[in-house]
Amino acid sequence: MKYSVVIFPSSKVQEVANSYRKRYDSAYALIPPYIRLKEAFDVNEADLPKLVAHLEQVASETESFSTRFHRVSSFHPTNNVIYLAIQNKEPFENLHHKILKNDLSQKETYAFVPHLTIGRDLTDDELRDVTGQLSMVKFDLTSDIDRFHLIYELEDGMWSVYQTFLLKK
Template identity: 45%
Template sequence: MLYGIVVFPEKHVQDVANSWRRRHDPHYSAIPAHLTVREAEEWTDDELKLAVAHLEQVTSTMPAFSIQLNRVSTFYPVNHVLYLALQDTADMQKLHEQVCSGPVTCTEGKYVYTPHVTIGQELSADELHDLYGNLRMQSTDLVSKIDRVHLLYQTDNGAWTAYQSFLLRG
């Protein structure tokens, strides 16, 4: 089964992201607005058990933290993706490093880890440039508390649902 690890920002941030995602993200109905901590990967039942134990250990030592999303950015030309960018990525980077260790070590990915909330993807170049030009002119200042990590799995219909959530208790 396919598993991934994410954090969900608070509802007010999801509402803002979803106002754009509804029209510009084909994955809008499959998963709520989120920040990926670890990319999805196929795991066996044994790998899942190791991952759950690892996440219990990691989240027991990590404190909750806040993020500030302060601008719209893009991964163009590598990907036609628009996203809400973090002012300071240090806490998310630390969470990513802690989660992606031990039995949940990440294989070398195609991209450098950049924590973000996707608001549009699979856009044509013209649509991407038009939206980016408009959205980057808008003021963005969203703050959200991050106090839990979610282990998700993909269902048969392509939607993502929580397998287990882990409170940051450090």
């Protein structure tokens, strides 16, 4: 089964992100707005307890934190993805590295850049147009991060939470 590790930001941040995602993100109906800590990967059911134990350990060693989304950016030309950029990336990078220390993890396809996707699968022209419009919008959104989630993909492509891991207060 395919799993991933993500953070869901505050409902206020999700509301703003969804106002763009419903128009520009082909995955809008499949998963709420999220910050991916680990790319999708396959896990055998027998290995799941080991993965869960590792994630529990990571959560117990990691302090909760706040983050700020401050502008729109894109991964063009590598990928036609538009996202809300995160100002303080270090806590996400630390979590990402701790999660990758698990021997079940596979190599990541892309370099890790903490972000919140608001548009994907856009043509080059759409990407330029939307990025140009959104670069003029002022973003100042904050979210307290006190948990992350192990999620799994259902047969219909939707993602569901398998388990939530609380960070230290």
